[in-house]
Amino acid sequence: xxxxxxxxxxxxxxxxxxxxxxxxxxxxxxxxxxxxxxxxxxxxxxxxxxxxxxxxxxxxxxxxxxxxxxxxxxxxxxxxxxxxxxxxxxxxxxxxxxxxxxxxxxxxxxxxxxxxxxxxxxxxxxxxxxxxxxxxxxxxxxxxxxxxxxxxxxxxxxxxxxxxxxxxxxxxxxxxxxxxxxxxxxxxxxxxxxxxxxxxxxxxxxxxxxxxx
Amino acid sequence: xxxxxxxxxxxxxxxxxxxxxxxxxxxxxxxxxxxxxxxxxxxxxxxxxxxxxxxxxxxxxxxxxxxxxxxxxxxxxxxxxxxxxxxxxxxxxxxxxxxxxxxxxxxxxxxxxxxxxxxxxxxxxxxxxxxxxxxxxxxxxxxxxxxxxxxxxxxxxxxxxxxxxxxxxxxxxxxxxxxxxxxxxxxxxxxxxxxxxxxxxxxxxxxxxxxxxxxxxxxxxxxxxxxxxxxxxxxxxxxxxxxxxxxxxxxxxxxxxxxxxxxxxxxx
Numbered sequence: 310x311x312x313x314x315x316x317x318x319x320x321x322x323x324x325x326x327x328x329x330x331x332x333x334x335x336x337x338x339x340x341x342x343x344x345x346x347x348x349x350x351x352x353x354x355x356x357x358x359x360x361x362x363x364x365x366x367x368x369x370x371x372x373x374x375x376x377x378x379x380x381x382x383x384x385x386x387x388x389x390x391x392x393x394x395x396x397x398x399x400x401x402x403x404x405x406x407x408x409x410x411x412x413x414x415x416x417x418x419x420x421x422x423x424x425x426x427x428x429x430x431x432x433x434x435x436x437x438x439x440x441x442x443x444x445x446x447x448x449x450x451x452x453x454x455x456x457x458x459x460x461x462x463x464x465x466x467x468x469x470x471x472x473x474x475x476x477x478x479x480x481x482x483x484x485x486x487x488x489x490x491x492x493x494x495x496x497x498x499x500x501x502x503x504x505x506x507x508x509x510x511x512x513x514x515x516x517x518x519x520x521x522x
Numbered sequence: 523x524x525x526x527x528x529x530x531x532x533x534x535x536x537x538x539x540x541x542x543x544x545x546x547x548x549x550x551x552x553x554x555x556x557x558x559x560x561x562x563x564x565x566x567x568x569x570x571x572x573x574x575x576x577x578x579x580x581x582x583x584x585x586x587x588x589x590x591x592x593x594x595x596x597x598x599x600x601x602x603x604x605x606x607x608x609x610x611x612x613x614x615x616x617x618x619x620x621x622x623x624x625x626x627x628x629x630x631x632x633x634x635x636x637x638x639x640x641x642x643x644x645x646x647x648x649x650x651x652x653x654x655x656x657x658x659x660x661x662x663x664x665x666x667x668x669x670x671x672x673x674x675x676x677x678x679x680x681x682x683x684x685x686x687x688x689x690x691x692x693x694x695x696x697x698x699x700x701x702x703x704x705x706x707x708x709x710x711x712x713x714x715x716x717x718x719x720x721x722x723x724x725x726x727x728x729x730x731x732x733x734x735x736x737x738x739x740x741x742x743x744x745x746x747x748x749x750x751x752x753x754x755x756x757x758x759x760x761x762x763x764x765x766x767x768x769x770x771x772x773x774x775x776x777x778x779x780x781x782x783x784x785x786x787x788x789x790x
Contacts, residue, residue, distance in 0.1 A: 391763060419729040426721045438754065442764060454594040457650070459752065463763060475763055480747020481740045484763060489739035490731045506731050 343437040346445035346464040349471040353382050354432050354449070361427050372421050379420045384472040385413035387465065391474065392487045400500045408500070411507035416483075418511065432460075444474070555668065556738060562671040566734050569676055573716075581717040593718055595639040600711045602631050602638025604654075607692040611653035615661045620651030655692070656685025660749030669738050677741040 339347070360366065360374045389409045390397050400408060436448040444465050451458040463475035463482075475484040494503050556562065585593075605628040612621035627643040627650065634642050644650075659681050660666065667680035678686065690696075696704045716723075730736035 415729070419725065422725045422728065423722075426725075440754075440763075444763075454591070456597070479744055480752060481743045482763070485743060486736060486739045487731070490735045493732055493735045503731075510728070510731065 339437070340439060342443065342445050342466065343439060343447075345466070346447050346471050347434055347437055349382070349464065350447040350449065350462050351434060353378065354434075357424065358432070361424060372425070375424055376417045376421045379417040380413065382473055383416070384465065384467055384474055385409055385416065387467075387472075387474050388412070388416070388484060391484045393491055394488055396491060396495050396500075399495070404500045404504065407504050408507070411504055411511065412487075415507050415510050445471075446477075558668050558670060562669065562738075563734055565671045565673055566737070568673065569671065570733075572674065577713070577716050578720070581713050581720060584713050585717045585720070588717075593714055596710065596714045597718060598631075598635075598641050599638045600707075600714075602628065602635070603693055603695055604689065606694055607655055607689040608651065608653050610692060611655055611658040612651055614655075614658040615653065617651065617653070620653065623648055623651050654685060655688040656682035656745070657748050659685055660745070666742075666745060669742060677737050679745070682745060 356378055357375055360371050360378075363371070366374075386409050389405075389412050392412070393400070393408070397405065431452040433450050433452065434447060435450050438446045438448070440446055440463065442465075444463055446461050446463050448459065448461045451460055459477075459479050461477035462473050463477065463484075464471045465474045475482055477483070491503060494506065498506075605624060608624045609621055609628075612618075612624055626648045630643040630646060630648065631638045631641055634640075664681050666682060669677070670679050670683065672678050672683060675683075675686075693704070695707055699707075726736065727733055
């Protein structure tokens with residue numbers, strides 16, 4: 310006679326069990342590349358958060374160390390090629406090297422500045438997806454006090470391990486965005502002027518540090 | 523919602539859809555079309571000046587007289603007020619689970635969450651299903667039309683401008699308080715949102731090589747992604763990382779290329 314109540318009461322529990330089971334099977338269904346790419350993203354997040362949350366580290370050391378992680382975990386040559394796209398071959402080999410160096414410094418500084426605003430946000434890996442050409446997109450969510458931000462990392466397996474080749478924030482791909490910008494600039498300016506713009510940005514990047522000290 | 527309101531909303535939505543359909547021109551796939559750039563750029567520069575001389579200083583002052591938890595709470599309050607447009611958009615996109623979830627969030631956060639200033643719904647595991655009217659139009663297949671920088675309002679397009687007007691009408695505050703009340707709330711919302719986003723905007727301006735193109739591309743990508751619900755872009759219509767327009771880019775050869783740089787720095 311309590312069966313109906315039992316069924317009613319077990320409804321939510323059953324639903325929860327189903328969700329759990331779905332979660333577990335989704336985990337089990339992860340392909341090897343996804344598992345590896347997720348592992349790299351997870352360890353990078355832990356490293357960065359470890360640095361940011363270390364109370365004994367001075368701010369300047371945190372910034373340098375986070376920038377170093379960006380250098381290690383992203384492949385800036387591939388990113389540069391993808392950003393410049395059909396314009397890559399319009400640059401001389403010397404200009405290409407200069408662009409990669411300047412862009413690497415600029416992006417790492419951007420990454421570092423973004424993390425400057427971090428307080429006690431949590432970051433969770435929500436999902437991953439196999440992409441064409443063997444890439445994996447690892448989807449994370451940054452949980453803030455009043456909002457959640459979706460940050461996806463496009464990962465590619467390179468000889469020295471999985472490296473980030475694009476960051477997609479709320480659906481906005483960094484590579485695509487800089488591709489639009491460089492295309493627009495190169496339609497009216499020379500490659501040298503583009504590289505000069507990047508270098509001018511670096512002077513601005515360093516400027517706030519000077520003000521603080 | 524009363525029946526009169528429902529009919530008002532649905533007729534409005536139909537009018538919006540019609541207006542947008544007339545105003546939009548399809549952009550060629552894969553390229554950013556910006557036919558209004560010559561008008562957009564000066565308006566964009568004007569908006570930046572307004573931000574530099576009015577909005578940002580006011581937001582700085584707001585940051586001084588408030589504290590972070592209060593600003594976050596106000597942001598949650600404003601988000602809670604946008605429930606009707608999220609609900610309509612979920613229903614309009616045939617997302618019953620999303621619509622139900624938003625009803626649940628609204629009920630919980632408006633009551634236990636003290637008029638939405640707190641967000642216990644998230645703690646109870648009721649997920650957001652953030653949709654707006656512009657997204658609903660997009661799901662219906664209405665193209666966004668050209669990128670459009672609106673004076674004082676910022677980046678948009680004809681579809682989203684109509685969507686935004688619908689969102690504003692659907693804000694329940696306007697149904698219950700006099701116009702000046704809504705206006706005051708709108709002012710606080712804008713200043714509060716600007717204050718909360720200050721660091722991100724500063725970083726974006728510092729990171730961008732051409733801030734206008736940065737904002738244009740980010741806006742188009744963000745809206746396209748929102749309409750697709752973060753699903754991967756289907757080939758030919760959206761953006762493909764490797765679709766660089768160059769055949770001899772050498773991207774796929776790159777992994778085989780020996781890397782010189784790390785060897786120099788390697789420890790002995």
